Structures are given as structure tokens and as C-alpha cells.
Amino acid sequence: MAHFEKATSIHDWLNQRLAVDAVNRVMMTEYWIPKNINFLWAMGMVLVITFAMLLVSGIFLLMYYQPNIDTAFYSVNYTIMREVDFGWLWRHVHGVAASVVFLIIYIHMFTGIYYGSYKKGREMIWISGMLLFVAFSAEAFSGYMLPWGQMSYWAGMVITNLFAGGSLHADGLVEWIRGDYVPAQAFLTRFFMLHVLLIPLAIMGLIGLHFAALRIPHVNNQDGEEIDFDVEAKKYLDGDKAGAKVMRFANDFMSKDMMVVGFYLVFFFYLVFYHYGFAMDPVNFDPADGLKTPAHIYPEWYFLWSYEILRPFPFDVGLIAFAFAQVIFMLLPFLDKSPNSVPANRRGPFAIWFWVMLVNLVVLTAMGKLPPEGIFNVIGFISAVLFIVQWLALPFITKLEKKV
């Protein structure tokens, strides 16, 4: 039996049992963040806040949503939108956050690529982050099924058909995933389960892993400088706060972090209240109909680039290209052979690689939205090929890079 003394305060009582001071020190006040950073370093906290908003709005939606193919559409579009007080608020927060979370994820990702934050011991941060991207994609897709509108149904049809593997004709696998020959009741209920339980659990676990992966290598800085955190932390604690290259996570860094979050929330709720329409596809306001395909089927904006890599090729080639696009970002730390972990603009050819990649993804996104006709087909095809070529060239470009 461990020894306990009569507590002098509630704080002391908790401290004896839960070591709250030690936890606070390790997680907050003596978790060190470099000073040489900018607002892009706040995207992690922005994502945490967005995820929290998704969770809270989702809990309220869950109380009125009915996962039944006959009632799902009306439970969303009538019950939640018209009957439930502030039901519209939860739905619009949920819809807008689901879209905006991908915008922030992409900014977060490209910040990491630009500053080389996936190298020199930070590989697991990158990999766990990309696993989070996969989990968020699955979460977005499964959630998109739930209103059971026309886009829900046909996106479900098209995406599950991908699992037939083109010429492999694994139709049995597709029917297994759906629990039916076509998306129907079994399909809706299982995607409901995935959306509200299994994938959120996976996301929370991965967020834990993502944070844990940061602990040892620490956050990168604007110059990719290797900081001895023990030395700098000692300097700070000894009183040389100005000379130290680091600051406390809380409250020093957090105060600035939450400032950015504040700006973000103003932008976010501006969208929720005045521009929620961008996150709501008009086609999905028709109930699902298995005998009528919408004129154009396209995914939400954040999937368009990978959709456009699938589209311009013959089916099997397209499927391979699509699979390539899904996994290749994950391998970035191993494809980048350069010894430098500095911002892209000091890395010569890699700077060009970075900006071409970024612009090309925007082009692919635009082409994915346009109908597959004429010049759009050609541009989409060239962009898709360029995307693949860029990744194949990356090890060679970075290998030739000189040490800076």
C-alpha cells in the first residue's frame, strides 16, 4: 500500500492520487515548442478544434437521424432541418466542418512538405498524419452516405464498385461490402456504424499516435534547424527566456495558437451562417433512386484530385493510378533522398517540384469537377500523368540535391 497523507487541498488530494502537477508539467508547461515558427504551426490546433466541432454537432445529429432507407432522407431534411430547434445549426456545422477540415488538412500537409517536417526522426509524424488523412477520408465518405440522397446513393455505388478491382471482377467482394447486390438497407446501416463508431474510434487512436510521434523529435521550425531541446529548455528554466530558442507549450505557445483558432472560428462560422451551401450538393436533395443516375457524378471537392487521376485512363490503368495516388504521399519520407531538411525554397529543384505539385493538384481538382469532355479530358490526362511522373522523379531529384 502506497503512503498517502491527509490532503491540504483538493489540488493536493488529486495530486497525491493522479500526479496532476507532473502531468501538467510533462504535457503542458515543460513541453517545448521552438520560437522560430509562424501561423502555419497553428493548423494542428485548428484541426483539433474542428474535430471537436464535428464530434459535438455529430452527437446532436445522431439523436434524430434514422439509419433506415425509407426514413433517413426525411429524418435529415425534414426532422433535423425543420422540426428540431437549431437542428439546422448542427447540420450546417457538421457539413461545413467536414469540408473545411480537409482544407486545413491540405494546408497542414503542404506546410509539412514545404518545411521538410517529415524528415530526420519526424517520419512517424508524417505517417501517422497520412493515416489520419485516410481515416478522415473514410469518415467523410461514410458520412456522405447517410442522408441517402441521390449523390449518397450513386457515390456509394461508384466507390464500392472500385473494390471489384477492374478486370479482376471481384463482384463478390463488392456485394460483401454492401451486404446486397446494390446499396440498400444493409449498406446504409453498416456505413452508419462505421461513421459514428468504428472510424471515429480509429481517428481518436490515430490522433493519440500523431501527438505521441511529436514528443521525441518535437515540432519542426521555420529553418529546419536542429535544436537541442534539453539545452534550450534548461536555458529557459534558468531564466534566459529571451536567449532560449524554445518556449512553453502552455501558456506561451497556446496563447498564440488560440489566437489563430479565434480568427479561424470567425471564418468558420461565417461559412456556417452565410455560405453553408458550398458543402451541400443540390443533387443530394433528391431522395436516393437506384433507377436514375444523376447527369454528373462527382465527389466533394477534397476528393476531386484523386478522382481525376482515376478518370482519364482506361479502367484498369486508371485504377492502378488511383491506388498509386492514394498511397504515394505516405511514402514521402522515404522517397525524399536529400540530406537537407530545410524549407523548399532553399532546396533548388525541390522548390520547383513542390510548387508544380501544389499547382497540379489544384488543376486536377478543377478538372475533376468539369464534365469529362474535349479539352478537359486532355488537360486532366496530362495533369494525371504529370502527377505520377513527379512522384517517380522525386528520389532522383532529391538524390542530386547538394547539401546546404
Next chain:
Amino acid sequence: MENNSRRGFMGIAFGAVAGIGAVGSLYAMKKSWDPLPSVKAAGFTTLDMTTYNENELVVEKWRGKPIFVLKLTSEMLETIKDKQNDMERLIKIGDSHFMVTLGLCTHLGCIPGYNPADKTFLCACHGGMYDVTGDVTKAPPPRGLDIPPFKIKGNLLVLGEVSDQYKAMKENGITL
């Protein structure tokens, strides 16, 4: 030493129990995701083939999927009568020739639209095209529209039942 071997044995014993349990659970989980018997059983649709008009596409329903039924005109037959591959895709009932296929694009499962003037099918999703026998004429679809299992009973066509003619189509690679 004695303790080690005893712990080793306990580890192996637990591993065996857990392994059997894991395999069993995975099997149960896999089977729980299978289509239900009621879903599999509700699988037959009977069509009266005397009710269709020439060059007018009718969409029927079988196992939740759309079925295209198109009665060909004699001019249409004239244009394809030399193409053995196309002729084999058709189902002959009485003196009439029918295209009977799944109405799902073989690319990713959208429903193509029929243009009676051009006598072509166009899939709006990714631009695939098919002719009046359901054969593919423009990529990305990898093959012609699939033909459902069928059996001819006089003027009736039963979808879901497998006939010798359907089996022959499968063997000849006419359909999947």
C-alpha cells in the same frame, strides 16, 4: 529455468486459445457482413416480352438493379447482322430480337442513357458509349453491358434463372 519453461508453456497455451478464438471471430465477422438470405432469395423477375415496342428502351428492375430491354427494329438488325459477336448478344423470342442487359455501366455502375435517334447508349459519368446490342464502342468501360441470367419460357423471360443459352453466352465471353 523451471519457471521460464512453465511460463513459456503458458504463453504458448494462451496463444493457441487466443489464435483459435481470433480465427473463429474473424470468420463470424466476415459471415455477418454477407448479404442476408432474404436478400439473396428475392432474385427473380418475369417479363412479358410481347409488351415492348421497337426502338423504345424500357427499364425493368431485377435484384434492385435496372435492366435494359430494347426491342430491335429490322433496320437495326440489318446493320449488325454480319457481326456475329453483336448478334450473339441478342435474345430471340418468337421473331423478335431483344437486347436484355443490366443497365449499369461496366465502368463504375452508372446508368447510361439511350438516344433513340442515334441508337446509342451514353454514360454521363465518364463518357462511355455502347451500341444497340449493349456492346461497348467507346472507353473507359472495359466490356459491353452485362447480360443477367435468363431463361426463355414461351413469350416470357425469367431473369435470375440460368438457361443453357445463358451458359453458352458466359462460356463464349459474351457476358461476364
